[in-house]
Amino acid sequence: MPVAPAAPPLTIEKLVPGGAGFARLPDGRSAFVDGALPGDRVSVDAWIGKKGYVEASKFRLETAGPERVAPPCPIAEACGGCNWMALPYGAQLGYKAALVVEALERTARIKLAEPPEVVSAGEPLAYRLRVRLHVDERGHVGFFGRRTQELVEVSECLVAAPELRAPIAALGALAVTERSTLGGHFAAVDLRAVPGGEVELELEPRADMEPSGAPVDALVKALSAHAHVGVGGGRRGGLRRYELPDGGFLRVPGGGFTQVNWAVNGALVAAVVAAARKRGARSFLDLYAGVGNFTVPLARAGLRGVAVELERTAAAALREALREQSLAGVEVLAGDVAGTLPRLSRKLRGVELVLLDPPRSGAKSAVMPLAALAPKNVAYVACDPVTLARDLRGFLDAGFALEEVRCFDMFPQTHHVETLAWLRPARR
Numbered sequence: 001m002p003v004a005p006a007a008p009p010l011t012i013e014k015l016v017p018g019g020a021g022f023a024r025l026p027d028g029r030s031a032f033v034d035g036a037l038p039g040d041r042v043s044v045d046a047w048i049g050k051k052g053y054v055e056a057s058k059f060r061l062e063t064a065g066p067e068r069v070a071p072p073c074p075i076a077e078a079c080g081g082c083n084w085m086a087l088p089y090g091a092q093l094g095y096k097a098a099l100v101v102e103a104l105e106r107t108a109r110i111k112l113a114e115p116p117e118v119v120s121a122g123e124p125l126a127y128r129l130r131v132r133l134h135v136d137e138r139g140h141v142g143f144f145g146r147r148t149q150e151l152v153e154v155s156e157c158l159v160a161a162p163e164l165r166a167p168i169a170a171l172g173a174l175a176v177t178e179r180s181t182l183g184g185h186f187a188a189v190d191l192r193a194v195p196g197g198e199v200e201l202e203l204e205p206r207a208d209m210e211p212s213g214a215p216v217d218a219l220v221k222a223l224s225a226h227a228h229v230g231v232g233g234g235r236r237g238g239l240r241r242y243e244l245p246d247g248g249f250l251r252v253p254g255g256g257f258t259q260v261n262w263a264v265n266g267a268l269v270a271a272v273v274a275a276a277r278k279r280g281a282r283s284f285l286d287l288y289a290g291v292g293n294f295t296v297p298l299a300r301a302g303l304r305g306v307a308v309e310l311e312r313t314a315a316a317a318l319r320e321a322l323r324e325q326s327l328a329g330v331e332v333l334a335g336d337v338a339g340t341l342p343r344l345s346r347k348l349r350g351v352e353l354v355l356l357d358p359p360r361s362g363a364k365s366a367v368m369p370l371a372a373l374a375p376k377n378v379a380y381v382a383c384d385p386v387t388l389a390r391d392l393r394g395f396l397d398a399g400f401a402l403e404e405v406r407c408f409d410m411f412p413q414t415h416h417v418e419t420l421a422w423l424r425p426a427r428r
């Protein structure tokens with residue numbers, strides 16, 4: 001990778017999608033500095049030169065910007081997880097709204113009348129239900145550093161859910177006493193707190209290893225005081241029950257996708273269900289449905305519909321949750337959204353609500369077939385404002401109008417933001 005020469009100190013102008021601080025080099029090129037905040041004056045020794053711009057993940061802070069605070073976590077600077085922890089929480093929310101405004105304007109020429117509301121997480125620490133720790137060959141346990149695979153050792157994580165504190169601390173201690181067993185056999189540890197359920201800890205073996213023997217048994221026993229422990233997928237079987245705020249529940253296969261912030265997820269799902277009711281929707285199509293995070297609450301609210309999900313295990317878990325809760329009005333299809341939509345075109349023409357919650361890459365190939373269904377309402381849930389903007393432009397060009405944009409702070413201390421956008425057919 002070409003490395004551009006160092007430049008004189010720069011003043012960071014703003015934060016951009018991706019979370020980096022933006023500044024301009026004296027020669028006019030854009031510069032992106034990970035971890036730098038608006039108003040910071042920073043020196044960078046080595047820029048990574050890209051086509052038309054430069055970036056850096058290491059910098060010296062010459063003068064702190066007006067909002068910069070000491071992050072509550074002692075490893076925040078080195079760790080790759082919480083790149084905005086040196087911003088007060090209120091400021092984080094304002095910058096997230098600004099990121100969404102900028103993404104919509106730059107990518108889709110959509111000008112919002114005012115910045116979107118960002119629904120606060122309430123609790124900006126201790127929210128993550130899932131954490132993945134890496135183990136190096138020396139038995140150190142931690143997270144990867146900012147844009148590197150260098151291990152940053154941890155024995156506590158301030159954004160992890162309270163239930164995960166004890167197992168993380170136990171791993172930190174074992175990384176000292178059982179270093180060779182951990183490092184010799186395992187590459188990673190997945191921790192997961194099931195809402196209303198137990199804490200699970202999965203030790204992931206190094207490639208081609210089948211850990212066994214007394215030291216491994218002793219390690220598992222020590223960890224079992226704090227969590228239900230599995231080795232190499234040993235606890236992955238069966239369906240977990242995730243309790244929902246509305247009294248229902250989801251079924252989740254071991255290792256299956258779920259949102260990490262259950263409180264904010266509850267607010268997001270409640271907002272979708274309330275708006276669906278307000279709009280008088282009785283039928284829905286839930287695309288990228290996962291284990292039914294939206295499907296189950298919509299069905300519990302009395303709507304009938306179809307859910308589409310690529311992962312067969314997630315689709316099967318959703319069917320099971322619907323069956324157990326006697327929610328008969330929903331059909332679950334396992335398959336690719338773009339491939340499935342043409343088959344649904346007759347059955348779902350004029351459907352009252354299309355909800356889509358695609359992965360970070362968005363839903364580009366689904367926009368046209370969806371528009372052809374002529375849905376009465378579209379709710380787009382996005383974790384990436386830039387791909388959201390691209391797809392919203394597709395909907396607008398296909399005759400829809402953007403009605404509302406609202407954000408949910410699912411990932412405090414980071415630049416990530418969840419956005420809910422509502423569209424309706426434009427009046428002609």
Ligand SMILES: C[S@@+](CC[C@H](N)C(=O)[O-])C[C@H]1O[C@@H](n2cnc3c(N)ncnc32)[C@H](O)[C@@H]1O
Pocket residue numbers: 257258259287288289290291292293294308309310311314335336337338357358359360
């Ligand atoms: C961001 S998750 C959302 C899941 C769910 N809506 C939720 O809130 O938990 C995206 C989901 O889309 C699924 N997925 C990814 N690509 C897909 C495709 N081409 N067709 C259907 N589903 C897909 C993934 O398996 C994953 O479950």
